[in-house]
Amino acid sequence: MASRASSRQGPTQSTTFIPCATRGRKDETLDLAQSLPILDKYERIGGRGPELRYAGYVKAKEAARRCFKASCAAIYSPVVEQLSAFVSQSSSSVPETNQFFLPGLSGGDDSASGSSIRLPSACLTGAPLNAHVQRGLIGQLTGKYHFVQLNPNDGSSLPAALRLLVAQALAQTGATFSTNSKVEKADLKLLDTLPSGATLVVSLRGSPAWGSDVLNDVIQAIHGYVACSSGPKVVLFLDAPAGHRSLLDVLHPDTLRLIDITTFTLPSGRRIFENFVEELYLGDSAPQVQLGHETLDLLRRRFFEQGIEIDDVVKTVELALFHHFTVNPLSALLGLEDKTSSADANETWHAAFFELVRQHILGDMDGGELAILEVMLPASKGKSKMQYLSTLIGDEDGTSSQQHLVEDLPTFLRALDRFRRERRVGLRLLHRMEKALRASGVASTRDQADEEGALALGPNSTSMAALIIKLLETDERHNSSLSRTTLLDGNLSRLAAAIRKLGASDLAALFELLDADGLLKQSSSLRIIKECQGKIEGVREQKRLQEEVDRAVRGSQEASRLDLVQKQLLRQEEFEGAKKGLETWLVQTIRDLLRPSIRPPLYSSQTYNATKHLASLIDPNPRVHLLVGLTDPSSYLVPSSIEAEDSMDAQREQPAPPDVCVAYDLYRNAGRMINLADWFGAFEHSVKPSMLPRPAAQDSVEAVSESPTKRPRGKKRNWQGEDEDEDDDDDDNDNGLEPQEGEKAMVRARFALAINELSRMGLLKRTRRKADHVLRTIWDLSAADL
Incomplete structure (x- = not known):
């Protein structure tokens, strides 16, 4: 063989x-293993490094959730109020007749068949029912009404759906029953135990996804209970994202005669996404960690091209923040207190961490000098820029440099936070101007198709979105700052040309919009605030004088019209000069706030742009x-x-x-x-x-x-x-x-x-x-x- x-x-x-x-x-298989650096090189074992990074992550995650809640509240509040008013109106209405209707019968006369008793139903169309809408509805309805929600998975059969409906309704009353046999039998008469005059709101989520027979049977069973009982009133919520016609395809004609449908249109997903991004980058509660342009593009592609839900977008942002605080050793600075002793810092980090900080500070240069020194003069302690640079470089062993870094870290972080606030104010100011000019009808034609006030971060991005994405770039390309400056100048020139077309009333409305929430007062320069107030008062005064001229022209039939026209021309010339000064001041203010050519030190500690590893986590x-x-x-x-017991074990094979x-x-x-x-x-x-x-x-x-005691027995030899x-x-x-x-x-x-x-x-x-x-x-x- x-x-x-x-x-x-x-x-x-x-x-x-x-x-x-x-x-x-x-070669591509090792990218995943190489994307996770070992932080033991920078952080001491038992130190406060992981604690600081986790504290920074918690603050950033909570800030991102606040941004999402603020954006949802601004969009969904009107819809939630309308639905709450609909439920209140439906619960207060009393049917004129109380006749029982048999679903199997169909007749031409609705009054004779008892179908005049219709269940008030709200059909939510336009977009999928967001979790924020559900929480808002439950918050609005809790305490006033009883809210029950059934999912398509709960509607496998009619008894199962009714059993869950009864159980959820009775659970809100807090009543206890000695036997649950009636609940198991899905007896709707148990709803009579609800308080007198109560209203039961039944939400049938994903109504088109239900089985056609089960959905019709549930609605007909609820209608039969309401028609023959004096129990609670029932209001239905039906969910049809594709439109009410998709709901009509699954409901039988006999069922449609039992419900009175009122349609409510939910905001589109595009608007929700763009408002969330606006809050994430421009809002007051924006997280300290700023998502880079590649991360923003990843969010945009996943939402518009892959069709993920808005809740998944928020989870993606939280995952990006978690990854940032997991792999970036500089992220521990975001959880650092204002004052840190040298001993505490030495117990937290190794010398390699301070060397990394020094490299980031010295690496962010603008024309050979530290750009941040123009903003953070207190950190230089009266020294010249070259003297301060030599202090940062330190001795050969780096001891003095490390001590200076420990002392100046809070100052650097405050300057970086100040830089972020000023840039956010500049972007918000630019965004408000874009919104006001679009509303006044003087914006460019390519912006007219976008929704009012939106950043337009969809597939057809406008110049505003392109500017924001460009300002978020953190790569080290030679022409990055030049391209950002060119793009900013182009946008400012376009806005300046639009301002020249504004009249006195439109210009006054523009500055009232900009100054509505104290946006301009958030600027760091008192000179800018004073000039802003003076310019606004000048525009308002010109508007008042213009109104007086108009009244004089209308009221003076016998006065000299030539004198009035001459005064009006002089005031118009003064107004044009003031408008030109306002235009110049606005352009310079936005340019000073944004500063596209400056990238401050330690900027990478507050910027996340590692989309390659993030994409592998999302779609593994x-x-x-x-x-x-x-x-x-x-x-x-x-x-x-393998156990690390002593030094001899290190030589173990x-x-x-x-x-x-x-x-x-x-x-x-x-x-x-x-x-x-x-x-x-x-x-x-x-x-x-x-x-x-x-x-x-x-x-x-x-x-x-x-x-030693036994001897092996000899083997029998075979020849x-x-x-x-x-x-x-x-x-x-x-x-x-x-x-x-x-x-x-x-x-x-x-x-x-x-x-x-x-x-x-x-x-x-x-x-x-x-x-x-x-x-x-x-x-x-x-x-x-x-």
């Missing part, structure tokens, strides 16, 4: 190949994770035998990797094709002797031979020739000249299992040969033997 197997192996070893992956795909690629685990199994598997990792390592280092026989030979050579478990008989013999050959083979195996046949079979089995695991993972490309043919020509095995 062995000779036939060996004879079969000869001609097939050079023809049995398995295709391998290309070299380019192998199993193949990448499998290949990383096969390449570096120690990052996923920690054997229990590392455990051998799993068989599948050994086989994959040989596989990925091969060329385009790998010979299966050569692959097995390399695997056999790579397997260490310690990996091969010894037979139990050999272990027992060695244990007996090592015993036949075959036994002599076997004894010779045993001697050869003991001398290590050739592996034992049992161990050889075990290596083959383990190699076959490793190949099978790689095949199940989908990492092996199949050849056109049949699997049983390959097994028979290599090992003389069939597929059933494995």
